[in-house]
Amino acid sequence: MDHTLEHLVVRHARRLPVPAGPAGDGAAAARQLDAALMSVGFKLSADLLAALSGLAEETVRATAARALDAVRELVGDHVRHNAYFKDFPAGVPDTRDFWARCLAEALVDPSARRSVAERLRDGVLNLLDLPSYGTYRHTYEEMLAAHDELVAAAGDRLTVLHPGRPLDEEVTALYLSLAGTTTPLGDAHLRDLALLAGHRADGPQPGEIPVREVRAVVNRARLAAGADPLLDTVTDVLRLACALADGDVTLREPTRFRALSRPLRRALLGGLDAVVAASPGKLADVPAHREAWKRLGERLHPHEYPRWPHAAEVFAVARGEKAAPSFDSRVEALLGRNDVTGAAELLTSAPGRLLRALDRLLRTAEGPEELEAVVTACERVLPQASGRVVLSLREHLWNRTDEGGKRRIFVNRFGGARTTVDTRPPLPDAVRERLCAALDAETRRRLPDPGQLLVDPAVLDVALPLSGRATADGLGVLPRGSVSPVEGDLLRFFTYWKQTARRTDYDLSALVLDADHQTVTWLSYTALTAVEGAHSGDITDAPEGASEFIDLRLGAVRGTYVVPQVNIYSGEGFEEVEESFFGFMLRDAEQKGRPFEPRTVRMKSDLRGPGRVALPLAFARDDDGRWHARWLHLHLKGEPSANRVEENRVSVTVLLRGLLARTPLTVRHLVDLMADGTAAPTAWDGTTSVPDGPVTYIGLERPAGLPPGSRVFTPENLRDLIPA
Known part of the structure; x- marks a missing residue:
C-alpha cells in the first residue's frame, strides 16, 4: 500500500518522499537512479540527489525501483509500444499498395484463400479477413533493432522530481488538498481521494469541504472509520448513499442502490433526521431527485425506525404524499x-x-x-x-x-x-x-496577498481549472481551452489500448483543416501517407496491448489546424478496456529513435469517457507560422461501431469552430488581479536569482532553489489558486 501512496505523491506533486532509513553512502546508487530517470525524461533535483546520497545504498535502490515505476507509468513507458510497420516512420507504404499486398498474401494462404476468394466474387473485400492485416508481424525486440538510438537534444523534456517530506506527511498534505478543493474533481482524482480518505479519515481534516461530491467520498471513508459523516443538507445524505453503492456522487447518472447493513441504514436515516429536524425547509431539495429518493427508500426501510420521523418525511415528499415545493x-x-x-x-x-x-x-x-x-x-x-x-x-x-x-x-x-x-x-x-x-x-x-510574485510567462494562457472535469489525468495535461506553444520539427501522436475481454480496435487519426475549417487531408488506416507525414499502421486486436502512431512534419502541413482523434472502430469502450491513453511527442528531425521515446513525450492523457470518438486537443498555426496546442478534452458520441475520421469530419469541424470562438478565463486574469495595478509580477523562468524571502510562484513546473516558505502553483495544484 505504501508503494501505491508513494505513486500518488509523485503523480500529484512531482515530489519523491525521502524515505526513513539508516545513513550511508548511497551516492553511486542515487546517480544511477538519476541517469535512469533521465532516460525517461525525469531528473532528481540537486536537493533530492543530495538527500538520497546520504542514505544506505539498499534504501536508495529500493526507492529507485519504486520511483522508476511511478514515472514510467506517468509518461506511458510502463508498456511496450510496438508499431505495425517496424521501420516507422520510414518504410510506410502507399495505402492501396499495402492492401493489395495483404490480399496477395491471403490468396496464397491455405487457411484464408477460399473465404477471401468467395468475398471477392461478391465484390466485397473485408480487410479483417486478410491474415496479415491488423496484427503485429514482428516482435517488440525486432522493432527496436530496426531503429537507431535517440540522439539527445536540448529540447527534450526534463521533468524534475523534488524532495518530499516523509510519506505519511506527504499523504496527509495531498489528502487535505484534494478534500478541501474549491473546484470539483475529475473522476481519476475522486478515485485517488477515496484511497487517501481511507487512510486519513480519522486524522487531520480540512477546515471546510465545499464541494459536495468530494464530501460524499470523504463521508464514506468516515463511516468506515467509525466517525460521523458531515451532513448539512438532505442531498448530502443521498450522495453518501450513492458513494456507498459505488455510484455517481454527482447525481447526474442513476445509481443502483444495493442492500445496506443495519449500521449503515441507521447512519443514513439518523443523519437525514437530524438535517430535517434542524431545518425543515430543506425538504424542498427532495423533489429535484425524487426518483433516486424512492429507490433509496426501498433499501433503507424508514418505516422500521419510528424514532426518526423527520427522515420519513423525506420519503413522503419523494412519493408525493407531502407537499414541499422545490x-x-x-x-x-x-x-x-x-x-x-x-x-x-x-x-x-x-x-x-x-x-x-x-x-x-x-x-x-x-x-x-x-x-x-x-x-x-x-x-x-x-x-x-x-x-x-x-x-x-x-x-x-x-x-x-x-x-x-x-x-x-x-x-x-x-x-x-x-x-x-x-x-x-x-x-x-x-x-x-x-x-x-x-x-x-x-x-x-x-485573493491572498502574493507578496513577491514570480510568474513563468508560459503559464499565462493556461485556462483556470474551474472544474476538474475539464481535463484528464496524465502528464503535461492542461485544462480545456488552454493554449500552449509547440516547438519542434516533428510532431508525433500516439495511442495505446489493452482490451479486457473481447477484440477491440482503436484507430488513431489526424484531420488537417484549412483556415476556414475545411478538410485538407487526413492520416488514418485508410490514408497511411500524405505530404504531412505517415501513419504507423492499423492494429485491430489488443489482447497484450497495442499502439498506433502518426508522424507529422510541421513544416509540411498544408493546413492551419491539425485535430488528432481516437476512434473506436469495434469492441470495448474507453471505460471498458483495461487501459487506454493518448499523447504526443516532439523531436528534431535528426534525432531518430524508436517510435515511442519517453523523454520526447510532452503530454500523456488517460482516455476515459462514454463517447466513441476522443478529441484530446487540436493544434493551430498562427499568422507568424508558430504552432500552438489548444486543449479540448472532448468526446463525440459516435456510432456503436466503425467510427472513422472520414465520417465525423463535420461534427469535429463544428465543435472546433465553436470552441475556438470562445475565450476561457486564464491564469493571466488572476495574475492581473493580484498585481492590482501595482508593480507587475516578475517574469521568471528559473534561470535568474530569486529574492531571499518567500515568494509566490506560478508556472508549468516547480523550479529549484525557491526560498523556504514559498507558495508554488503548477498545473498539478492550480485548482488551489481558485479563491474559496
Whole structure:
C-alpha cells in the first residue's frame, strides 16, 4: 500500500518522499537512479540527489525501483509500444499498395484463400479477413533493432522530481488538498481521494469541504472509520448513499442502490433526521431527485425506525404524499408571472443559483427598473457565492459579446459536447461592464496577498481549472481551452489500448483543416501517407496491448489546424478496456529513435469517457507560422461501431469552430488581479536569482532553489489558486 501512496505523491506533486532509513553512502546508487530517470525524461533535483546520497545504498535502490515505476507509468513507458510497420516512420507504404499486398498474401494462404476468394466474387473485400492485416508481424525486440538510438537534444523534456517530506506527511498534505478543493474533481482524482480518505479519515481534516461530491467520498471513508459523516443538507445524505453503492456522487447518472447493513441504514436515516429536524425547509431539495429518493427508500426501510420521523418525511415528499415545493419551482412560478424582481429577490437566498440564473434574469427583465433590480441583487450576493461560481460567471459574461453568427457550445461532465446557433439577445454593454467590474473586485478581495510574485510567462494562457472535469489525468495535461506553444520539427501522436475481454480496435487519426475549417487531408488506416507525414499502421486486436502512431512534419502541413482523434472502430469502450491513453511527442528531425521515446513525450492523457470518438486537443498555426496546442478534452458520441475520421469530419469541424470562438478565463486574469495595478509580477523562468524571502510562484513546473516558505502553483495544484 505504501508503494501505491508513494505513486500518488509523485503523480500529484512531482515530489519523491525521502524515505526513513539508516545513513550511508548511497551516492553511486542515487546517480544511477538519476541517469535512469533521465532516460525517461525525469531528473532528481540537486536537493533530492543530495538527500538520497546520504542514505544506505539498499534504501536508495529500493526507492529507485519504486520511483522508476511511478514515472514510467506517468509518461506511458510502463508498456511496450510496438508499431505495425517496424521501420516507422520510414518504410510506410502507399495505402492501396499495402492492401493489395495483404490480399496477395491471403490468396496464397491455405487457411484464408477460399473465404477471401468467395468475398471477392461478391465484390466485397473485408480487410479483417486478410491474415496479415491488423496484427503485429514482428516482435517488440525486432522493432527496436530496426531503429537507431535517440540522439539527445536540448529540447527534450526534463521533468524534475523534488524532495518530499516523509510519506505519511506527504499523504496527509495531498489528502487535505484534494478534500478541501474549491473546484470539483475529475473522476481519476475522486478515485485517488477515496484511497487517501481511507487512510486519513480519522486524522487531520480540512477546515471546510465545499464541494459536495468530494464530501460524499470523504463521508464514506468516515463511516468506515467509525466517525460521523458531515451532513448539512438532505442531498448530502443521498450522495453518501450513492458513494456507498459505488455510484455517481454527482447525481447526474442513476445509481443502483444495493442492500445496506443495519449500521449503515441507521447512519443514513439518523443523519437525514437530524438535517430535517434542524431545518425543515430543506425538504424542498427532495423533489429535484425524487426518483433516486424512492429507490433509496426501498433499501433503507424508514418505516422500521419510528424514532426518526423527520427522515420519513423525506420519503413522503419523494412519493408525493407531502407537499414541499422545490426552490426552483418557486422561482419558476414568479417568472411565470413575469415577476423578475421577485424572482431575483428570492434567489438572493441562494447566491450560487442567482449567479447561474443571471443571464436569464437579465434577458427576461423589462425596463430599466427590473434590470437594475437584477444587477443590484447580483452585486449584493457576490460575497456569499463561491469563488468558482464568481469566476465562471465572469468567463460567461466575457463571451457574451454582441457578435452575429456566434455559436453556443455545451460540454457535459463526460466531455460530451454539442453546439447550436446562439439565438439569445445580447446583454447591454453597460450592464456587462458593470457586472464584470463587480466580479473582478470580488475576486480581487478574496485573493491572498502574493507578496513577491514570480510568474513563468508560459503559464499565462493556461485556462483556470474551474472544474476538474475539464481535463484528464496524465502528464503535461492542461485544462480545456488552454493554449500552449509547440516547438519542434516533428510532431508525433500516439495511442495505446489493452482490451479486457473481447477484440477491440482503436484507430488513431489526424484531420488537417484549412483556415476556414475545411478538410485538407487526413492520416488514418485508410490514408497511411500524405505530404504531412505517415501513419504507423492499423492494429485491430489488443489482447497484450497495442499502439498506433502518426508522424507529422510541421513544416509540411498544408493546413492551419491539425485535430488528432481516437476512434473506436469495434469492441470495448474507453471505460471498458483495461487501459487506454493518448499523447504526443516532439523531436528534431535528426534525432531518430524508436517510435515511442519517453523523454520526447510532452503530454500523456488517460482516455476515459462514454463517447466513441476522443478529441484530446487540436493544434493551430498562427499568422507568424508558430504552432500552438489548444486543449479540448472532448468526446463525440459516435456510432456503436466503425467510427472513422472520414465520417465525423463535420461534427469535429463544428465543435472546433465553436470552441475556438470562445475565450476561457486564464491564469493571466488572476495574475492581473493580484498585481492590482501595482508593480507587475516578475517574469521568471528559473534561470535568474530569486529574492531571499518567500515568494509566490506560478508556472508549468516547480523550479529549484525557491526560498523556504514559498507558495508554488503548477498545473498539478492550480485548482488551489481558485479563491474559496
